[in-house]
Amino acid sequence: MADLFFYIFSALTVGSALGVVLNRNTVGAALCLLLSLLGTAGLFVLLNAYLLAVLLVLVYAGAVAALFVFVVMLLDMQGGVKRSAKKFTAVASVGALALLFTGLALTFGPGQLSAAPPAATVPVLGASLKLYGYQLFTTYLLPVQIVGFLLLAAMLGVIVLSRRYAGSEDAK
Amino acid sequence: MSSFVALFAALPAPWSVGLHQYVFLSALLFVVGFFGVLLRKNALVIFMSLELMLVAATLGFVAFSRYHGTMDGNVFVFFILTVAAVEVAVGLAIIVALFRHRRTVMVDELNHLKN
Numbered sequence: 001m002a003d004l005f006f007y008i009f010s011a012l013t014v015g016s017a018l019g020v021v022l023n024r025n026t027v028g029a030a031l032c033l034l035l036s037l038l039g040t041a042g043l044f045v046l047l048n049a050y051l052l053a054v055l056l057v058l059v060y061a062g063a064v065a066a067l068f069v070f071v072v073m074l075l076d077m078q079g080g081v082k083r084s085a086k087k088f089t090a091v092a093s094v095g096a097l098a099l100l101f102t103g104l105a106l107t108f109g110p111g112q113l114s115a116a117p118p119a120a121t122v123p124v125l126g127a128s129l130k131l132y133g134y135q136l137f138t139t140y141l142l143p144v145q146i147v148g149f150l151l152l153a154a155m156l157g158v159i160v161l162s163r164r165y166a167g168s169e170d171a172k
Numbered sequence: 173m174s175s176f177v178a179l180f181a182a183l184p185a186p187w188s189v190g191l192h193q194y195v196f197l198s199a200l201l202f203v204v205g206f207f208g209v210l211l212r213k214n215a216l217v218i219f220m221s222l223e224l225m226l227v228a229a230t231l232g233f234v235a236f237s238r239y240h241g242t243m244d245g246n247v248f249v250f251f252i253l254t255v256a257a258v259e260v261a262v263g264l265a266i267i268v269a270l271f272r273h274r275r276t277v278m279v280d281e282l283n284h285l286k287n
Binding site: 002003006007010013014017018020021026029030033036037040043044047048049051052055056059060063064067068071072074075089092093096097100103104107108117118119122123124125131132135136139140143147150151154155157158161162 | 188189190192193194195196197199200201203204205206207208210211212214216217219220221223224227230231234235237238239240241242243244246247249250251253254255256257258260261262264265266267268269271277
């Protein structure tokens with residue numbers, strides 16, 4: 001049953017990720033991004049990371065995707081003109097595909113990964129909220145402080161960036 | 173012959189979901205995002221594809237953490253989510269500021285620093 005859900009959620013995630021990339025309409029791309037993030041949250045639930053699934057829906061699907069939709073509608077851009085790909089892009093695409101296939105061969109070939117135990121035998125640590133709190137306030141106390149400072153810096157940065165200055169053209 | 177059959181039966185069925193499937197899905201999602209960054213010209217769509225790549229990486233973290241029985245991957249994803257939210261806020265503010273100045277967000281028209 002869980003396997004079936006895995007395939008449903010992964011099809012949703014990858015399908016709407018393709019929608020983000022291929023959609024000519026930017027609003028449609030933003031909504032596809034939202035759908036893809038919801039699929040990923042479902043996969044997190046299947047991996048027993050319930051807190052992360054909730055956070056993903058709240059932070060990404062709630063805030064980030066909404067912000068994207070806001071900005072897309074604010075900017076009111078015209079539909080994209082189709083342009084031919086550059087040589088560099090073609091070379092980079094071929095490189096990326098080669099890397100993907102190398103990675104797949106390494107993933108599914110014999111190696112350490114194939115010795116991974118089935119999920120049922122591994123303790124489910126990601127499901128317990130207590131462990132998150134314990135880790136965040138002991139081992140990861142300094143990173144928590146740094147991230148808090150980063151959030152403050154980002155808030156100030158966004159305020160400075162989106163101010164209208166007296167010298168700029170659209171201030172009048 | 174019977175030992176061969178026993179060996180084959182001991183292997184997990186190819187459709188049963190394990191770590192491999194999650195890693196494969198993560199790689200696939202990352203590549204989709206990578207192609208979005210390469211092929212699209214709209215700065216906003218490029219930014220969305222970057223987010224897709226980030227989500228692919230978090231999926232890998234959570235899957236490895238789950239199958240390894242450790243907590244560190246999950247906590248790391250916690251930090252990644254925070255940093256991603258920061259990144260999106262600042263990045264979108266930059267894109268809006270850029271649009272105010274240049275009236276476009278197509279990256280191949282934003283070449284004023286060239287030459």
